[in-house]
Amino acid sequence: MHARSSRPVPGTRGATAWRFWMVGALVCLWLPAHADALWQFVDRDGVVHMGNVATPQAPAGRELIWLSLPPGAARDAPAARKARALHELPGYAAAKPHLEAAALAQAVEPALVIAVAAAESAFNPQAVSRKGALGLMQLMPATAQRYGAPPSADGAAVMEPKLNAELGSRYLADLLRLFGGDKELAVAAYNAGEGAVLKHGRRIPPYPETQQYVERVMRLYRGLVR
Numbered sequence: 001m002h003a004r005s006s007r008p009v010p011g012t013r014g015a016t017a018w019r020f021w022m023v024g025a026l027v028c029l030w031l032p033a034h035a036d037a038l039w040q041f042v043d044r045d046g047v048v049h050m051g052n053v054a055t056p057q058a059p060a061g062r063e064l065i066w067l068s069l070p071p072g073a074a075r076d077a078p079a080a081r082k083a084r085a086l087h088e089l090p091g092y093a094a095a096k097p098h099l100e101a102a103a104l105a106q107a108v109e110p111a112l113v114i115a116v117a118a119a120e121s122a123f124n125p126q127a128v129s130r131k132g133a134l135g136l137m138q139l140m141p142a143t144a145q146r147y148g149a150p151p152s153a154d155g156a157a158v159m160e161p162k163l164n165a166e167l168g169s170r171y172l173a174d175l176l177r178l179f180g181g182d183k184e185l186a187v188a189a190y191n192a193g194e195g196a197v198l199k200h201g202r203r204i205p206p207y208p209e210t211q212q213y214v215e216r217v218m219r220l221y222r223g224l225v226r
Contacts, residue, residue, distance in 0.1 A: 086223070091123030095136055095161060102165035106173035112183060113169050115220035116190060119213060125161045135159035137168025147171050187217045 086092060095117060103113035120138035121127035133140050134155055144158045145151060147170040158164060172186060178194060179185035184204060189197045192210040200206065204214055 086118070089123060091125065095123040095125065095165070098162045098165040099136070099169075102169035105166070106169045108169055108173050108176065111224035112221050113165070113172060114224060115217045116168070116172060116187065117165070118220050119217045125159055125164065128155070135164035136161055137164050139164060139167055139171070143167075143171060183221070184214050184218060187214050
């Protein structure tokens with residue numbers, strides 16, 4: 001990967017672009033030790049610069065943030081502690097109480113709900129996908145209504161963080177029950193639909209997007225429960 005820049009876009013389109021960028025950053029937290037170090041900084045114009053080729057000099061007053069371990073971090077404990085951690089990501093502190101409470105209310109491991117939210121929205125409560133999925137847990141309007149959203153609820157209501165976390169946790173809890181507590185199958189169904197998992201003999205569907213999604217969520221989950 002070479003250095004690159006991306007300019008934030010206002011509105012929901014920007015939220016979607018931000019979602020994909022932040023999920024990439026999250027995954028870098030638990031890449032194998034041999035992976036290249038990844039850095040980023042935001043310049044005065046709000047442009048995000050990312051790369052892993054050569055360590056840049058961030059502009060004065062701007063912090064260079066390591067998204068994965070900086071060079072030598074494995075041998076340098078203080079440097080390792082400076083690596084970007086999940087709890088330091090934008091939106092995490094605000095979303096965490098809602099996600100934990102919703103998970104516990106459904107007897108689901110909070111770490112699993114947090115991992116799904118991280119992969120789905122990178123903790124952006126205003127995230128909207130191209131297909132219309134909404135909020136922290138990226139719920140389709142029909143799924144939101146199925147799990148308790150008022151029929152009259154509009155997109156803004158469904159994206160309210162507390163409600164969105166509750167609805168998404170109910171859905172995930174149902175999927176865990178359906179698949180006998182198998183986290184990978186439940187996560188696959190959250191992405192592709194329970195029908196797809198059942199159709200393929202209660203196995204992860206052979207869809208590259210779903211397979212990568214399951215791997216990503218489980219990597220985040222394992223990182224949280226270490």
